[in-house]
Amino acid sequence: MAATNLGGAGADAPERVQAAAAGHPLRGVKPPAATSAPLAPGAVVPGATEPAQSGPEHVEAPVAYDAILLAGFGGPEGQDDVIPFLRNVTRGRGIPDERLEEVAHHYRHFGGVSPINEHNRELKAALEAELAGRGIDLPVIWGNRNWDPYMNDALREANERGFTKLIAVATSAYSSYSSCRQYREDFADALEDTGLGGVVQIDKVRQFFDHPGFVAPFVEGVREAIAKLEADHESFDPTTDVEVLFATHSIPTTDAAKSGPADRGFGEGGAYAAQHLAVAEVVMREAGAGDVPWKLVYQSRSGPPTQPWLEPDVNDAIAELPAAGRKAVVIVPLGFVSDHMEVMWDLDEEAMETAEEHGLAAVRVPTPGVHPAYVAGLVDLVLERVHGTPAAERPHATDLGPWYDVCRPGCCENVRLGFKPALSGIAP
Numbered sequence: 001m002a003a004t005n006l007g008g009a010g011a012d013a014p015e016r017v018q019a020a021a022a023g024h025p026l027r028g029v030k031p032p033a034a035t036s037a038p039l040a041p042g043a044v045v046p047g048a049t050e051p052a053q054s055g056p057e058h059v060e061a062p063v064a065y066d067a068i069l070l071a072g073f074g075g076p077e078g079q080d081d082v083i084p085f086l087r088n089v090t091r092g093r094g095i096p097d098e099r100l101e102e103v104a105h106h107y108r109h110f111g112g113v114s115p116i117n118e119h120n121r122e123l124k125a126a127l128e129a130e131l132a133g134r135g136i137d138l139p140v141i142w143g144n145r146n147w148d149p150y151m152n153d154a155l156r157e158a159n160e161r162g163f164t165k166l167i168a169v170a171t172s173a174y175s176s177y178s179s180c181r182q183y184r185e186d187f188a189d190a191l192e193d194t195g196l197g198g199v200v201q202i203d204k205v206r207q208f209f210d211h212p213g214f215v216a217p218f219v220e221g222v223r224e225a226i227a228k229l230e231a232d233h234e235s236f237d238p239t240t241d242v243e244v245l246f247a248t249h250s251i252p253t254t255d256a257a258k259s260g261p262a263d264r265g266f267g268e269g270g271a272y273a274a275q276h277l278a279v280a281e282v283v284m285r286e287a288g289a290g291d292v293p294w295k296l297v298y299q300s301r302s303g304p305p306t307q308p309w310l311e312p313d314v315n316d317a318i319a320e321l322p323a324a325g326r327k328a329v330v331i332v333p334l335g336f337v338s339d340h341m342e343v344m345w346d347l348d349e350e351a352m353e354t355a356e357e358h359g360l361a362a363v364r365v366p367t368p369g370v371h372p373a374y375v376a377g378l379v380d381l382v383l384e385r386v387h388g389t390p391a392a393e394r395p396h397a398t399d400l401g402p403w404y405d406v407c408r409p410g411c412c413e414n415v416r417l418g419f420k421p422a423l424s425g426i427a428p
């Protein structure tokens with residue numbers, strides 16, 4: 001993959017862009033017309049200051065937010081959308097055309113439609129229902145990184161409705177460039193594109209990999225999957241016959257090593273792998289499956305073969321199971337929040353086929369989707385920011401959390417692209 005850097009700041013050009021808790025127009029007051037010129041790399045969003053720090057655990061001071069910004073990935077909704085969508089996703093990243101064609105084929109197989117936008121419509125409706133049920137007056141505005149409705153449109157909508165303080169919930173639970181920093185960069189880009197820097201503040205809830213609301217659906221899924229295998233195959237002993245594979249998106253090993261705060265050592269896979277391992281262990285324990293063998297595996301790698309990505313691949317891991325005496329596999333899409341294309345194709349088509357080829361019974365566990373615990377958990381994540389809940393009172397299922405409200409310096413660097421302006425973090 002070419003180390004292209006289209007319009008981004010170089011790795012040696014640290015920037016500081018952070019929407020502030022102070023200095024924004026009050027709710028209901030029409031914000032000034034957008035006037036700011038495009039930001040130069042390294043520029044500071046007008047009106048930005050360092051984030052407030054209310055404690056050693058990096059918990060932010062309370063903010064009376066106007067609205068929730070639901071930040072999605074976006075996906076195509078017809079055959080004509082597929083290539084433009086893929087170009088959006090890979091813009092500036094040097095993904096070769098053959099790879100785009102390969103991925104286009106996955107979408108074409110399903111009529112050019114990814115279910116991800118429909119999932120986010122459902123999630124938005126579920127969040128609205130949960131908020132209404134709790135008597136909380138916080139509108140939800142939805143914007144995607146790569147497809148309509150785009151982030152820019154969401155920010156324009158926020159501005160038109162007089163909202164100046166947004167708390168973002170991205171549909172991505174772990175720390176890494178692709179799952180955290182890239183959303184934060186896209187918020188900064190969208191403020192620049194719309195000229196709303198200094199007018200609209202965007203903060204982001206902490207990475208929620210170990211929030212009980214995100215973990216609970218996987219616990220339920222693993223428990224049910226093992227029960228199903230036991231019911232279908234009476235002779236099965238799950239402690240020897242079944243292996244649970246926790247699957248997440250592979251990322252370049254250089255990105256993985258830089259995931260999480262630069263000053264916290266997480267080993268080779270960085271915070272990204274450490275978070276998945278910690279959550280998987282909790283899921284197994286809470287599912288009452290502490291004695292069942294399990295592994296963390298990766299899927300959906302791209303990039304040139306010469307570039308190392310996290311391994312093992314889910315298909316390679318499945319292929320090795322019969323030699324270890326396993327008769328069945330449970331696949332847990334631990335890295336994903338909904339059953340989108342990466343799940344539908346890479347797991348439900350490819351991994352399931354691999355399992356069948358190797359004579360293994362296989363069950364794929366559902367993603368959180370709109371599970372009530374997950375939806376309630378997302379609302380709780382917003383409320384802990386509204387209230388400035390102390391870290392000690394914040395729910396977290398692993399020893400790694402609760403994660404930071406504002407990303408630490410150097411967090412989730414993409415070494416190929418360098419640091420670009422990003423919100424909700426301390427630069428670079």
Ligand SMILES: CC1=C(CCC(=O)O)c2cc3nc(cc4[nH]c(cc5[nH]c(cc1n2)c(C)c5CCC(=O)O)c(CCC(=O)O)c4C)C(CCC(=O)O)=C3C
Nearest residue numbers: 073075089093103114116172178179249251302340341342
């Ligand atoms: C960590 C991670 C998540 C999980 C966090 C999160 O959920 O955000 C995620 C999610 C997703 N990834 C998705 C789709 C794609 N990802 C791509 C490319 C890449 N993903 C990467 C990482 C991740 N990706 C990386 C390191 C690349 C290489 C290129 C680069 O450096 O940017 C490509 C380009 C072609 C290719 O290279 O495969 C596509 C089409 C969809 C939408 C599915 C749908 O449409 O239903 C979703 C939810």
Ligand SMILES: [Fe+2]
Nearest residue numbers: 178249300342
């Ligand atoms: Fe991806």
